[in-house]
Every structure is written in structure tokens, then in C-alpha cells.
Amino acid sequence: MYCTNCGRQIDPNAVICVHCGVRCGQVNTYCKNCGGTTIPNATICVRCGAPIQLYRKSRLTAGLLGFFLGCFGVHNFYLGYNGKAIAQLLITLLSFGLFSGISTVWGFVEGVLILTNPNATDAKGVPLTD
Numbered sequence: 001m002y003c004t005n006c007g008r009q010i011d012p013n014a015v016i017c018v019h020c021g022v023r024c025g026q027v028n029t030y031c032k033n034c035g036g037t038t039i040p041n042a043t044i045c046v047r048c049g050a051p052i053q054l055y056r057k058s059r060l061t062a063g064l065l066g067f068f069l070g071c072f073g074v075h076n077f078y079l080g081y082n083g084k085a086i087a088q089l090l091i092t093l094l095s096f097g098l099f100s101g102i103s104t105v106w107g108f109v110e111g112v113l114i115l116t117n118p119n120a121t122d123a124k125g126v127p128l129t130d
């Protein structure tokens with residue numbers, strides 16, 4: 001088996017890659033079966049035809065993070081929207097909480113959208129799981 005993050009050979013039973021420390025199945029840069037690079041969001045490897053399991057993030061987790069920690073942009077960090085996440089974090093921190101209402105409402109609205117939009121995806125365009 002190959003690490004899906006760094007493409008190096010790892011033990012078939014490994015849970016975390018010994019080379020890069022990334023949890024197996026969390027990224028899909030390399031094919032687990034042949035070690036070749038994969039096309040983003042492809043469901044089978046173009047080199048060996050092995051099915052690629054996309055690591056899908058949880059809609060519920062993202063939504064709840066938006067509700068409770070939205071003012072810190074945690075839900076956007078979770079989904080990989082780092083630009084938006086940093087903006088929300090900075091609004092809260094740089095205003096010493098003065099404008100945290102803005103990022104709280106922003107995060108809350110995004111949490112609702114994530115939970116209600118069946119086509120919600122993460123930053124890589126991978127659909128969320130229910």
C-alpha cells in the first residue's frame with residue numbers, strides 16, 4: 001500500500017503514514033494501490049483502475065462548528081476555506097471581540113447553509129457526508 005499523501009510505500013495495516021504522519025485516507029494525492037498521482041476528485045485511479053475513496057468531511061460537524069465556533073472561522077478551517085476562516089478569525093481577534101458579532105452571525109449563517117445545502121462541498125469540491 002502507498003501513502004495517499006506522500007506516495008511512499010507503507011505497511012498495509014498502517015493507520016498513520018510513518019513518512020509524513022498523515023492519517024491514511026485523509027487526502028487523495030496518490031493512489032493507495034499503485035502510488036501514482038491521482039486526478040483531484042477522481043473516483044478511480046487512471047493508472048491501475050483501483051477505486052479511490054474520497055475522504056469526505058462531515059456536514060454535521062462543519063455546521064455545528066459554524067454555530068458554536070463560527071466567530072473564529074473554525075468551520076472554514078475544517079472545510080479548507082482558509083482565506084475565509086482567517087478573515088473571520090481576524091475580525092474577532094483584531095477588534096478584541098468588538099466586532100465578533102459580525103463573524104458570529106457570518107459563521108452561523110454559513111453553518112445553516114452547510115446543513116441545508118445538499119450540494120455543499122469542502123474547499124476541494126468534495127461533497128460532504130450526511
Ligand SMILES: [Zn+2]
Pocket residue numbers: 003004005006007008017018019020021022
Ligand atoms: Zn505519507
Ligand SMILES: [Zn+2]
Pocket residue numbers: 031032033034035036045046047048049050
Ligand atoms: Zn493506482
